[in-house]
Amino acid sequence: MASVHSLLAKLRRPSSSADSDRMLLARFATTGDETAFAALVDRHGPLVLGVCRRTVRDHHLAEDAFQAVFLVLAKKAGRVSVRESLANYLYVVARRVAVKAARRRQAAPVVPAAGEAAEQPDVAGRFELSCVLDEELGRLPEKYRSPLIACYLEDRTQDETAAWLGWSLSTVRRRLDAGRELLRHRLTARGVTLGSGAFAAAVSVPAALARDTVAAAVGVHAGAAVGPHLLPLVNEGLRMSSNVWKIGASLVGVAAAVAVGVAVSNGEEKPKPEIGPRQLITAPAQVVKWSTIKGRVVWPGQAPAIAPIAVTADKEHCLSKGALEPDELVVNKKNGGLKNVWVYLRPDDDDRAAAFKPADIHPDLLKPKAKEHDVDQPCCQFVPRILALRAGDTIKFKNSAPIPHNVHFDSNEATESFNMVIAPVQSLTSKPLTAERVPVTFKCDIHPWMKGYALVFAHPYFAVTDADGNFEIKNAPIGKYRIVYRHERGYHKGKDGSKGFPVEIAGTTTELDPLKYEEPAK
Incomplete structure (x- = not known):
């Protein structure tokens, strides 16, 4: 039997597009596939944790918010339609959940992440700027927010972003420029300058946090209750995401066809016939001029x-x-x-x-x-x-x-x-x-x-x-x-x-x- 590590290696290939996220979601929604969900956490966890840390600024509460975001995804896996990118969806949910978590911060002292020094005035200032940037980024239309997230918060190249979103390279460049200009305009109105280093660097998700999050998601899919310390945050995310990108029975129907991607027999992998990502994409609309x-x-x-x-x-x-x-x-x-x-x-x-x-x-x-x-x-x-x-x-x-x-x-x-x-x-x-x-x-x-x-x-x-x-x-x-x-x-x-x-x-x-x-x- 192939190891979990070998399966993850295949699911992490850089050539994967947004349709790979759709496939992984469909697989998890129908079978509770732990490996599929682990791939999603591995792929988008740094983005989510970065949002949570910048918003909450408390190590433990940020990790609670991180887990809550992925539990929301686990609960909504069969009903979330990824219009352009799952990263965009997770970013919006993370902002909402993290803001909710930040309210707890007043009742407890700030606990910095391991290795972090106590906040100095300039560090606190950078945190404030990051929060304002996240707030305004979250308000942008999806077509501008998606490429900004991919390029600046997930460290993708423009070519990778184009393949990831299914756009032409010229569209990515045009929308990146427009998104930056719109951000700059809105930030300037709030007295903030959008500098070259305004976007925060990607963070690493601790292995233990990723492992616990995947285990909790699989448990929730199987019917386990959400822990009381996470329940308010999960409910906050569910309230917000209930009106975002609903999906009909089509995804679940497709999921049934692709849920079991690998069959195991005599220690060898034998893939079953499945619908490829290209077949999930509708024909492109006529170019709008x-x-x-x-x-x-x-x-x-x-x-x-x-x-x-x-x-x-x-x-x-x-x-x-x-x-x-x-x-x-x-x-x-x-x-x-x-x-x-x-x-x-x-x-x-x-x-x-x-x-x-x-x-x-x-x-x-x-x-x-x-x-x-x-x-x-x-x-x-x-x-x-x-x-x-x-x-x-x-x-x-x-x-x-x-x-x-x-x-x-x-x-x-x-x-x-x-x-x-x-x-x-x-x-x-x-x-x-x-x-x-x-x-x-x-x-x-x-x-x-x-x-x-x-x-x-x-x-x-x-x-x-x-x-x-x-x-x-x-x-x-x-x-x-x-x-x-x-x-x-x-x-x-x-x-x-x-x-x-x-x-x-x-x-x-x-x-x-x-x-x-x-x-x-x-």
Whole structure:
């Protein structure tokens, strides 16, 4: 009979991919295979123990958390679907369990790991930085967290990570870059710098801890109860993981076919027919090149008070439907959404004049037909107040009111200015507009509170937020770009905001976290 060590050696081969984790989980789920679970602990134990130690900072409690994480895996083995990597799943569970374990630390003195010196201020500081990094890493989308974990916490090369996750090397590199940028952005907001040595080095799992953990997992699979000192931690992990990557009967069905990977007869190994890893992978989806970007801009805190509009002309008509609501700064009182914000993409380049290449623009949007955009003046305010247009478009100024208005169209340089009166039920159309980096202003000199702005783009990737602060940009190119948020009061965060902020566009839909608009300093 082959020894356990020889079986482990085969299961630890570097060429194994995430599908090997699936196979090992399936084998353990159906037969309680101790060797399969030992391979999982051997492969991912350093990652889990590292998270636990950084979060708990107590030797014994960290080991309790470590065991609890793998007991959660043992209980969930038949119901966990490994979407991209088991390491990612274990990292998320470990963070949750370790935070729970850390609460016990207040009731007991810190017990350092063997060989560790007492904490000095600089050591404590590094622990705090590691905790912040773990916290923000845990909040990243899975597609960014998985390669970061593989490369920086499991010490895999980019080539190994690509094979492990079943991605192309270019995808790994792109998502690593995007993940680091997103981490850097979030850490900077918390006053932490993402340096070259920010990610902690891998730790070694003591042999006794690994052995005891595997034995406990096999016992739990066989129906043994979890020890009282570990039960709260295991329950914490089970509550969290119950909503993460559920799996149907397919994995268990596959497990039945692959559970017994080696048959023993006359001292020789005779593998039975089994479904190979490649047969577990579905056919690759069609390559996605374009994405719809969705997001929301919000005003942080309570919106400032805006002075009421002082109507000084044509009061009978202008006030016929009640007082005019200020439209310079419109914040949704229910959800904080900020209306009338220009949101647009630009190349990932500090040069403000950088432009999209033709290959970066969807074929249907390269040479679009010019559009005519309507702006009305029904009750002494421009509707809409804010416009986003593409070069070549025109604006049709309508006057559906019973009183005359004038449109004073004040361009910057490229677009022709004009100032003309529009009689009731008449209209005026501008000439085709030229792309400019500064918004064009239009106002009514007869009613001086009336004002509006139009921003003209040389590309199609722009939008204006609605009454809830929502926006949508369709057919955006996949890849690394920057996104700019601009209100008529100025760029988000002032002049530097004109360069935009890193954004990774991926998948058919890219959901962005809400952005809190920070008004530039006056």
